[in-house]
Amino acid sequence: MIELININKTYNGKVKAADNLTLTVPSGQIFGFLGPNGAGKTTAIKIITGILKADSGSVKVNGIDIGQKPLEVKKQIGFVPDTPNMFLRLKGIEYLGFMADMYEVAADQRKPRIEDLASRFGMADVLDDKILSYSHGMRQKIVLMGALIHEPSVWILDEPMTGLDPRSSFILKEMMREQVNEGKTVFFSTHVLDVAEKICDRVAIIDKGSILFTGTLAEMKEHFKKNESLENMFLELTESE
Numbered sequence: 001m002i003e004l005i006n007i008n009k010t011y012n013g014k015v016k017a018a019d020n021l022t023l024t025v026p027s028g029q030i031f032g033f034l035g036p037n038g039a040g041k042t043t044a045i046k047i048i049t050g051i052l053k054a055d056s057g058s059v060k061v062n063g064i065d066i067g068q069k070p071l072e073v074k075k076q077i078g079f080v081p082d083t084p085n086m087f088l089r090l091k092g093i094e095y096l097g098f099m100a101d102m103y104e105v106a107a108d109q110r111k112p113r114i115e116d117l118a119s120r121f122g123m124a125d126v127l128d129d130k131i132l133s134y135s136h137g138m139r140q141k142i143v144l145m146g147a148l149i150h151e152p153s154v155w156i157l158d159e160p161m162t163g164l165d166p167r168s169s170f171i172l173k174e175m176m177r178e179q180v181n182e183g184k185t186v187f188f189s190t191h192v193l194d195v196a197e198k199i200c201d202r203v204a205i206i207d208k209g210s211i212l213f214t215g216t217l218a219e220m221k222e223h224f225k226k227n228e229s230l231e232n233m234f235l236e237l238t239e240s241e
Helices: 041-048 069-076 091-102 109-122 137-147 166-181 193-199 216-226 230-240
Strands: 002-012 013-024 027-034 056-061 079-082 155-159 185-190 201-206 210-215
Touching: 002 041, 013 041, 013 056, 013 155, 013 210, 027 041, 027 166, 027 193, 041 056, 041 155, 069 079, 079 137, 091 109, 091 137, 109 137, 109 166, 137 155, 137 166, 166 185, 166 193, 185 193, 193 230, 201 230, 210 216, 210 230, 216 230
Parallel strands: 027 185, 027 201, 079 155, 155 185
Antiparallel strands: 002 013, 002 056, 201 210
8 A cells, every 4th residue: 555645845946746645545456647747647656665755745655654664665665667777787687686685585586586577578588688788678677577576565667568569568467467466556657548447446647746536437437427538538637727
């Protein structure tokens, strides 16, 4: 579970990226975080993961306040940023070893986990290559693998489908469903509304740092009193703002 309670964040004293943001992401659900460019999605995600500090408010992950116990919270999170361009001079296997060390994955556990993830994402043959030589999609996959190697209870994914081929996108969606079937949490932002419509149990729509709607697709249709697609309702909601 993720809880954001009255989160505020302002850049340069004037741009309000989070405006009294309050949101609960339950365990056992795929939760989509939707909004136009500049809506505050990435800011909220960086505050949840401890990369940014909120001006005010609090964040709890599985009941633990990140302001009080940041390392304990971060150990429970698998985070994939919106840009996978990191540690480019490392080989894929070196990066995964580094991530396993960071999260204190035991030596007898990391090898089968790496083999399983590499098999799922079709990366087994390129782990000895430098990440610098990878395509964007391959970099996205190696970052996903690194984020999941410690089997976190909470996945936080910022635009995770970007650059993935159709097979890898399908596998990631399968893994997301496996995660929540075990009672864990998947929280991801996306611009691809048809993906959100197909796989999310609940969604939140954010614009200008404020939550405009939180609930299921059925609840959104009831809110609008019409049987429209998520795309049409999203456009109507954000345009009205």
